Amino acid sequence: MLLKSTRTLSEMSPVLLDKNVSGSSPVYWVFSNVSKKWENMTVISPRSFGEEFPKTFGHYHTSSNSIERYKLLCGQGILLMQKRKFVDDDWSPENIERICFVELMPGDEIEISVEWGHSWSNIGTEPLITLDDWKDGHPPQDYSQIEKLGGMGYFLVNRNENATFIPNKNYKNLPTPEWLSASEFHN
Template sequence: MALNLKNKTPDIRFLDEMRKVLYDQKWAEKAANQELYYMYRGLRKRKGLRYDITIIPPKMLGKEFVKTKGHYHIGNYGEIYIVLSGKAIYLMQKAISKSDFQKISDVFAIKAGKGDIVVIPAGYGHITINPSKNKKLVMANWVSEKCKSDYKPIEEMNGACYYYTVKGWTKNKKYSEVPKIYFKQPSRTMPKNLNFLNS
């Protein structure tokens, strides 16, 4: 879905909102506040769903690749992402319960490129990483208009249960239980019916 964003005003995620969730805290403490990524929300609406575009320029946050802040969904909502250009890594984690986010029962990642489609299952917290040092990531998503994001659990845990750094995947030691990360493949076709996103 091609859209002209020139006359659209994005929400901007700044470093000051992200310092707590970064791996390289020495860098985070000293780095000047700066723009990290751009969110164009509600560009299209269809059958109770909202279409957004997010642009993540390449950047190193100290030793860690730039990423979204990360959140869980309040309620039983999934989400679909489509990579429009660049490359992305989607990290998904499921807490052992809605009252204990320190223990993770499942964590996996999907590496995706242009044209790839990734479904975020209901109940999973997720972050998106731009693993490139020179290409911006442009991605779209479909999500229910009723879906609200909860950033608090990941913020309180200083990030997701894994960080993607110059040395690869690094466990976040603040979590008390973290299984080994595994990898899945993206899809190349959109689901014919997106009604499941409203459940």
């Protein structure tokens, strides 16, 4: 297993609710060559930035139409999923068709098709560890639309010990989010 990448707080600031947060502390680590079945392992620190839960940057897949499979190994995680809305085969990133907060329990797996942008939030007090089978790499354009819009469609924050979502104003006509378990989510 190899350490593939580390995202620091400063590198995350373009997609945070509070864009002024900065620092050299790692927010998450991605390891590669994990096993035959699983290509990557992501470890998200439980350390919050402001009231927002620690999370991954968020991305779409642009290099391949493959299905990605994730497994939550340990910790308490929510996968924010947003589905691209196509009009006449055209997609403008600020338009989203569906948006889901999917809560996974350790051992849960989920499949993601190419239409869905996705980002993990760690809502627990220990590291969140996930596995995925994505082998097709991440060109910069996988992250660029999320970065341009200042994050995913909603920010997940800790308000009075409750996970609460705050809309990202850069999106148009955001759908009301659906709260689902892993078995309730369907692409």
